[in-house]
């Protein structure tokens with residue numbers, strides 16, 4: 418393959434732009450039978466706090482048109498067990514490990530990040546300030562410009578690794594949050610996390626999931642996510658990692674053209690765990706067809722000139 | 730054996746009743762590696778507006794004269810949109826079939842009998858399990874309950890295999906009137922502890938009742954649970970079940986990779 422699919426996020430070089438979305442790929446190792454972890458641009462693992470968490474009582478998901486609502490509640494093994502049990506294996510497999518860091522306080526974000534940095538073998542820190550499913554932690558920082566800046570600043574002080582706050586779409590002006598993150602020293606931003614959502618069982622008049630509210634993901638959210646990536650791309654200079662409903666190469670290319678340097682795939686990996694190779698091949702085909710040598714030439718190449726009227 | 734994703738074709742769709750059908754899928758490679766209790770994640774290609782796959786036990790593994798697996802079937806009960814589509818599927822339709830997945834049933838220890846307890850569509854894992862048990866020369870019983878006699882399927886198959894049948898129906902139209910736990914409780918009475926391996930699959934209240942009856946009679950019991958599942962591979966943490974080892978703290982574990990088969994005594998029922 419002569420074409421160059423590599424991309425850069427700060428000091429980090431990825432062989433291709435595809436990263437597993439946090440919470441949709443376990444700790445990566447669950448998928449090693451079906452995916453070569455080193456062939457992905459990056460493996461972003463399930464959100465981690467300092468300590469283990471049980472998450473919400475099931476049912477935790479419900480399927481909705483072209484999407485799903487989840488309220489897992491960040492069940493996880495905590496950073497200490499992750500460093501001991503998972504990180505060495507991920508490193509051995511050659512994965513570029515992105516860790517989705519959670520916290521109930523600013524100090525917790527910094528502490529989890531410090532532990533991961535000291536452990537070595539982590540490629541980047543993604544700050545989950547956008548999980549809509551838990552009361553304490555995350556979203557209250559992500560919904561405040563001040564909070565977003567404070568978390569990024571605190572984490573910036575304890576690590577040399579790329580710091581990538583993950584933005585919530587549940588705000589009026591997502592680009593202002595990208596700016597706040599950039600101003601506070603973030604190396605990149607990722608977006609979107611899920612949209613706060615509700616599905617009601619009309620027969621019982623009850624919620625469909627235990628947590629009542631959850632986060633909507635999947636193709637249903639894609640056009641909104643693409644719009645938000647485009648808005649952020651016009652506002653900041655740092656790289657953007659785009660996601661929301663990507664199922665194939667065209668979807669991924671929409672995000673890249675809108676200004677994303679890399680993309681994450683979440684829900685589509687549930688439907689097809691072999692999605693990665695298909696998307697990569699599709700991007701490569703597109704580049705061949707459009708005579709593009711370097712994928713980086715496509716980043717932000719969206720041309721907002723109105724489309725031509727098609728006469729039939 | 731890593732799971733395979735087969736773009737399978739529907740080879741046969743056999744209705745069993747108004748709600749049940751058996752769908753044969755050209756996924757022999759999946760069948761070749763399936764151990765009783767494992768499942769597949771399927772998605773009919775005709776579904777455009779639903780996204781996620783649905784878990785199904787591998788029901789039958791069909792083989793040619795040389796013994797090579799050529800297809801699998803699933804036992805389907807119409808309930809939601811995907812199961813409706815699978816009920817209506819036509820020969821030649823495509824169904825993405827990912828598997829085999831999950832933890833299989835543990836074989837009985839030496840000297841133990843095997844009692845399979847099925848409720849409704851919970852019959853699904855017991856075709857393959859019965860084949861395995863009978864092939865190993867283990868005395869095998871099927872205690873099988875349904876809403877009515879018309880929904881007790883494949884009785885001939887199990888009889889021919891030499892499986893002892895105990896039937897119950899909720900309307901009394903065939904076998905004993907009531908639930909499977911009635912004959913189970915009665916027949917376990919007086920049996921030596923640890924002499925019968927009980928396998929259960931069916932609605933969760935039934936699994937809970939069966940696990941309690943087995944424990945009360947000091948018999949080991951494995952249950953196969955069905956929780957709302959997202960991916961089948963451990964990626965999403967949707968399908969969790971609360972499990973307690975000994976006197977430890979109960980934890981949510983993923984039923985797709987730590988199950989779907991669990992030690993009945995370890996599940997903390999809701």
Ligand SMILES: Cc1cc2nc3c(=O)[nH]c(=O)nc-3n(C[C@H](O)[C@H](O)[C@H](O)COP(=O)(O)O)c2cc1C
Nearest residue numbers: 438439440464487545609610634635661662683684
């Ligand atoms: C089941 C599930 C669990 C998730 N868990 C996390 C998580 O732990 N941390 C996080 O930042 N995002 C989490 N997300 C959000 C995804 O990473 C992603 O932002 C979102 O699903 C949109 O992408 P998609 O449409 O490709 O799934 C989760 C999403 C799903 C569906």
